Amino acid sequence: MKEDCIFCRIANGLIPSTTLYEDDDFRVILDLNPASKGHALILPKRHSQDLCSLDDETAGKVLPLAGKLGTAMVKALGCDGFNLVQNNGEAAGQTVLHFHMHIIPRYANGPKIVAWKPGTVSKEEMAQIAEAVKAEL
Numbered sequence: 001m002k003e004d005c006i007f008c009r010i011a012n013g014l015i016p017s018t019t020l021y022e023d024d025d026f027r028v029i030l031d032l033n034p035a036s037k038g039h040a041l042i043l044p045k046r047h048s049q050d051l052c053s054l055d056d057e058t059a060g061k062v063l064p065l066a067g068k069l070g071t072a073m074v075k076a077l078g079c080d081g082f083n084l085v086q087n088n089g090e091a092a093g094q095t096v097l098h099f100h101m102h103i104i105p106r107y108a109n110g111p112k113i114v115a116w117k118p119g120t121v122s123k124e125e126m127a128q129i130a131e132a133v134k135a136e137l
């Protein structure tokens with residue numbers, strides 16, 4: 001745990017939170033500034049800054065846990081679906097530098113949450129992008 005990391009402190013119970021779920025590896029809490037009713041955050045108890053530094057074992061547990069929480073939210077809150085959002089880097093909107101997965105319940109009657117405006121790309125540019133990324137895999 002990183003002493004000066006707020007999510008380390010919350011995940012490990014040093015700062016109180018509204019907890020939906022806890023096990024040896026994770027704490028799932030309600031977001032203080034929710035995008036919709038029930039907005040929750042999956043916090044690993046072990047510190048990693050973002051997805052790029054998260055160990056594979058922990059990473060492998062995140063999606064099943066998100067599915068479990070989303071299923072419970074549909075039943076308990078009556079939401080019509082949910083988004084998983086996971087920001088890496090300040091440019092991507094990450095404000096707390098401890099890996100976390102957002103679970104955002106979505107309701108047919110809102111609130112509306114717009115993630116991006118669809119853009120355009122040429123076939124040539126797509127091919128260039130694909131080659132550049134594949135070279136780094």
Ligand code: 5GP
Nearest residue numbers: 006017029030031032033087093094095096
């Ligand atoms: P990010 O923008 O880094 O992906 O998301 C950080 C999230 O953490 C935001 O949605 C913000 O509202 C939430 N948050 C920040 N500080 C706290 C806190 O102390 N407690 C809780 N429950 N949520 C927090």
Ligand code: ZN
Nearest residue numbers: 005008047098
């Ligand atoms: Zn941390």
